[in-house]
Amino acid sequence: MRWCQQWLTGIQIPKPDIYAISPPSTSTIVKIILPDKSCRTTGSGPLTVEALLRDLGIDPIAVIVARNGTLVTEDSVVENEDEVRIIRIAHGG
Amino acid sequence: MVHENSPVKTPSCSLCNEPAVYHDKKTGRHFCRDHFIADVEGRVADTIRSRNLIVPGDHVAIALSGGKDSTALLMILARLLPSWDTVRLTAVTIDEGIAGYREDTIHSADQMAAKYRLCHTCVSFLELFGGTLDAFLKGCEPEACSVCGILRRKALNVGAERVGATRLATGHNLDDEAQSVFMNVLRGDLPRLVRDSGSDSKGMFIPRIKPLMFISEKEIAVYLMLHGAWADLPECPYAVHALRREVRGMLATLESKHPGTMLHLMESKAKIEAHCSGVLDTEPVRHCRECNDPCSGETCQLCQLKGRLGI
Ligand SMILES: [Zn+2]
Ligand SMILES: [Zn+2]
Numbered sequence: 001m002r003w004c005q006q007w008l009t010g011i012q013i014p015k016p017d018i019y020a021i022s023p024p025s026t027s028t029i030v031k032i033i034l035p036d037k038s039c040r041t042t043g044s045g046p047l048t049v050e051a052l053l054r055d056l057g058i059d060p061i062a063v064i065v066a067r068n069g070t071l072v073t074e075d076s077v078v079e080n081e082d083e084v085r086i087i088r089i090a091h092g093g
Numbered sequence: 094m095v096h097e098n099s100p101v102k103t104p105s106c107s108l109c110n111e112p113a114v115y116h117d118k119k120t121g122r123h124f125c126r127d128h129f130i131a132d133v134e135g136r137v138a139d140t141i142r143s144r145n146l147i148v149p150g151d152h153v154a155i156a157l158s159g160g161k162d163s164t165a166l167l168m169i170l171a172r173l174l175p176s177w178d179t180v181r182l183t184a185v186t187i188d189e190g191i192a193g194y195r196e197d198t199i200h201s202a203d204q205m206a207a208k209y210r211l212c213h214t215c216v217s218f219l220e221l222f223g224g225t226l227d228a229f230l231k232g233c234e235p236e237a238c239s240v241c242g243i244l245r246r247k248a249l250n251v252g253a254e255r256v257g258a259t260r261l262a263t264g265h266n267l268d269d270e271a272q273s274v275f276m277n278v279l280r281g282d283l284p285r286l287v288r289d290s291g292s293d294s295k296g297m298f299i300p301r302i303k304p305l306m307f308i309s310e311k312e313i314a315v316y317l318m319l320h321g322a323w324a325d326l327p328e329c330p331y332a333v334h335a336l337r338r339e340v341r342g343m344l345a346t347l348e349s350k351h352p353g354t355m356l357h358l359m360e361s362k363a364k365i366e367a368h369c370s371g372v373l374d375t376e377p378v379r380h381c382r383e384c385n386d387p388c389s390g391e392t393c394q395l396c397q398l399k400g401r402l403g404i
Contacts, residue, residue: 061345064314071318073116073123077102089314090161090328091341 030078032056035063035088046079053086063088115315118352126319133316137169137304146302147260149179154258154299156249157184157213159202160326162264165313166305168320170262171209182209185252185261187245188217190225194327201324216252218244222404229402230331237331243398253299265303268310271355272340274362279340286362287369297378297387309355 029041032052042052049065049072060074066085067078078084103112104123111125124132141147155170157163167184174180184206188195199215206213218226222244229244230237253261277286305313317323332338347354380386381393388394398404 059345059349061311061349064311064318066318070112071114071315073104073113075104075116076113079102087314087318087323087325089310090326091310091332 031083033085035086046077048074049076049078050074052078052084058086114319129315130319133308133312134169134172136307138173140307141304146304147180149177151259152181152183152257153260153262154183154185154253154256156261156263157186157202157206159186159198159205161313161317162266162305164205164322165316166262166264167205167209168322170304182211183256183258184211184213185249185256186213186215187248187252188215189241189245190218190227191329192227194330198326201326212256214252214256216248218248221248221251224404229404234331235334238335238337240398241331243394247395250298258299261299261301263301263303264305266305266308266310266313267355270306271344271358272337274358275340275344276336287366
């Protein structure tokens with residue numbers, strides 16, 4: 001089991017291998033880390049988290065979203081080189 | 094795409110100027126980290142006080158599975174209860190025997206109990222019923238949740254009795270409760286719809302309480318994340334078989350499109366309950382002829398199930 005204790009506390013944690021994918025060269029590409037830990041990018045420019053989730057076919061109620069390591073609301077905007085991590089909420093327990 | 098009237102990059106808290114981490118779509122309010130935590134804890138405290146879920150002198154057994162809901166329940170109660178002295182907390186964990194799933198969550202429960210210096214008791218299906226859930230379910234996986242529910246109920250009662258608890262607190266959240274209301278309606282099960290968990294024991298079992306019943310699953314996830322207590326745990330492998338899974342999907346869609354749907358379901362239940370009070374619950378308490386536990390028929394659900402499974 002992985003406890004992500006330091007996750008949002010600002011402590012630098014080693015970046016997972018997934019970041020080894022060569023970064024996009026333009027500055028308007030949002031990096032997305034999906035619940036299954038796979039990584040993709042979108043070049044559609046500034047958009048709200050809600051719109052991003054809609055584009056990805058993800059129900060906002062089933063996930064929480066961090067932008068650059070900080071939790072954000074669905075009406076926040078992602079743009080430029082933001083890194084968006086989408087975390088699925090496991091049921092039960 | 095965002096054009097004119099574009100939303101701000103990070104909305105601010107409705108109560109201060111800090112960046113918001115949660116947006117309550119029903120009320121339209123934004124919360125920063127501190128105000129979100131205060132709001133959740135305040136609502137749990139209100140639920141406990143207004144319903145007398147915990148009173149001075151109580152010894153509360155927390156049903157600590159190690160999953161997110163019971164972990165949040167433990168954290169919130171541990172924060173609230175010092176202000177109500179004379180209340181004691183103990184953790185009770187049930188090991189159903191689900192290979193590949195329970196090991197991680199039990200480890201997590203151990204860690205949480207140790208961190209909060211709580212006494213921690215574990216009760217296993219193996220010890221109590223002579224086998225694991227995996228073994229009992231061979232060939233009847235689609236019934237997993239109802240079988241497990243009946244066995245767990247007994248195991249939790251045994252655990253709470255062992256530690257001498259006066260209340261048994263479970264981590265059921267708003268989503269769970271709204272799903273249950275909907276499922277009981279879909280099954281046409283009015284008695285179960287109005288039977289509240291505290292009263293179904295009819296004074297014979299340790300009363301069950303659900304302090305998180307008005308906190309949504311998403312709020313619980315955000316609460317844990319903000320405390321650095323988020324754990325990426327697996328889901329129960331049997332959950333795929335359940336009606337609840339379908340109901341959860343439907344309700345999630347409705348809640349997204351019509352914020353407040355789950356709360357409205359709870360309000361409907363409360364209104365039906367008020368109308369039915371004293372009407373449905375008049376059956377005299379009987380005792381199971383096999384195990385002597387209180388029940389409504391000749392034999393209790395647990396003994397019927399044991400007969401069927403050959404336990
Ligand atoms: Zn605030
Ligand atoms: Zn019985």
